[in-house]
Amino acid sequence: MSDGIGEKIKYFRIKHDLTQEELAKGIVSVSYLSKIERNAADPNPEAVKKLCARLEISPEKVLDEDIANDVMRWMESLLKRDLVLAHDLYQDIQTKIEKVIDADLFWLVKLHALYYFVLTKQTDKAKRKLKLLKQDQKHFSERETYYWLKFKAHFEYLESSYEKAFLHFQEAERLYNDVFKEDSEEYYDLIYHVAKTATVLHYSYHASVYAERTLVYYRDHYRLERAAKCHILKGVNYKRIKEMDEALKHFELAEALGKRLSSDTILFRVYEAIGELFHDLKMPTQAIQYYSKAYGVVKHQFSVQELIAILGHVKTYIQCDNKSLAKDWLTKADALLKTEKDMTPRYVYQVKVLRFVLYGFTKQFEKLLVKEVIPYFKSRKLYIAYAGYVRLLGDYYYNNRKYKLAAEYYAEAHQAMVDIKHMDNK
The missing domain is CATH 1.10.260.40 (lambda repressor-like DNA-binding domains)
Known part of the structure; x- marks a missing residue:
């Protein structure tokens, strides 16, 4: 080291x-x-x-107990995502940086600074820190390598590179027992993020197994917010395997915890998930009811959550052939995107594609999917969304009597679904 x-x-x-x-x-x-x-x-x-x-300095390392305690408290605040305390401690540590440089804390502070920048969404600073740490990774101890893998995974997740994040989280898990020797808050935080990332990637087996393990721990240790999030992950994955009653049960358990905690974050996720469940069941009245609840929680926050709730309304009104209301909600989405320029691309693309669905398909639709949408989802290996857009393009070609092209895209969509099963079975 x-x-x-x-x-x-x-x-x-x-x-x-x-x-x-x-x-x-x-x-x-x-x-x-x-x-x-x-x-x-x-x-x-x-x-x-x-x-x-x-x-006029010593070449030997000198450990200062006060700064060591501050660094340990800072690391714990980041683990628990107490960003107010983490910010205060980070500022304090920066004033004592000489003692950090002079101690065995050097790489731990550098690595946790990467995580701090990720959690606070200081993307440019996180990128610079990642680049510098990458040059030095050969010097890391096993413990430092563990944090390097974990925090690199969080950075990839922030950048929407979910499969890279998933693989780095799994690498960190394999190293965990060599570093920490026993299960702890650190371990369950790690596997919670494996479950969360697997859910985004539609790796249902991994998501279900890891979410169950974390749920037991957080429930038994009275960590109610994380327990609620685990119930949501389990509900989402039950919905995907068509176990709708089990899915609804977990969503309702999460809702009860969200109300107990007075957590808008939890309640939004629950209402949006139940709205999607009823949308999948083709029960538009109930779907709109829950999408409206989700929208009520985040209305006028100019956030990606607000856009997600709006899109739920658009898709459900299209499903029940109420194009007038669908257009009204799409107008809300357009207004939101004009205000907020840094929205996550995967949701921005939904807005653009839904505009063609509602107002008619043109050559610009083909260009958008071929040049932007499909490459975006393929590069991030978000195969469900990728397959959906590829299939939609296949329908476009079929309706324009380009049957050979349509067949190629239908086959590509099918292969994407095969790829998900392959990755989930690894």
Whole structure:
């Protein structure tokens, strides 16, 4: 494991207002010092000792108990997603960064900074931190590698690269027992995110198994918010295998917990999920009832959740052939997208495609699907959505008597469904 000595030397060189040439003079070459500072070379101990002497610092690591306690509290706040406390502790740690550099905490702080930027959606900072950490991963201990895999997975999830996230989470799980030796809050947080990511990817077997394991833990430890989210994951996966009564039971359990916690986040997810359940059952009156509840929770928040609730209304009114109301709700979606420019592409594409469904298909529909929509979902291996759009394009070609093209796209949609089963059975 690298102890961060290169970063320590760089930090104190800059603090002493020295150039690399001035620090290196008579000790090492400038190029070698540059490599040491970038952790690109295993530093010669004698050279390190001389560099540190010139900077009047110790080459040995010194652990400060106060900063160690602050770092551990910060890590725990990130695990529990207490972002207010995490922000305060992060600011405090930054004022004591010299002690972090001088201790065995160096890589833990760097790695958790990546997670902090992901959780607070500081995407550009997360990208830069990821790039820098990638250069140093060969130096990581097993524990640091575990966090690297886990936090890299969270970054991929933030970027909608769900299969990459899923694979990194699984790599972290395989390493877990070598690092921590026993189950803990850390372990169940990890497998909860495996379940969540598997659900997005429609890997129903993995999602169900992992969600059940996490549900038992969070229920037994009275972690009600996470227990509610696990009930929602289980409900979604029961719905997908057509066990509608079991799905509804889990959604209702999550709803009860959401009301108990006064959590709009939970209640939105429940109402949206039940709306989708009744939509799948072709019961539009009940579907609209729950989509309306979901919309009521997030109305005027200018969020992706608001857009999801609006889209639920559009799709259900199309299903019951009420195009007038469907158009009214699509207008709400258009207005929201004009206000919010950074909406998740997968929902923006839904709006664009539904506009063609309601107002008629043109050549622009074909261009949109071929050039943008289908490549987007294929690249992220979101096979259910991908198959749906491919099938829709097949219908477009069929209705335009392009039967060969239609057959090719129908076959491609079928293959996408096969690919899901293949991945879920790994």
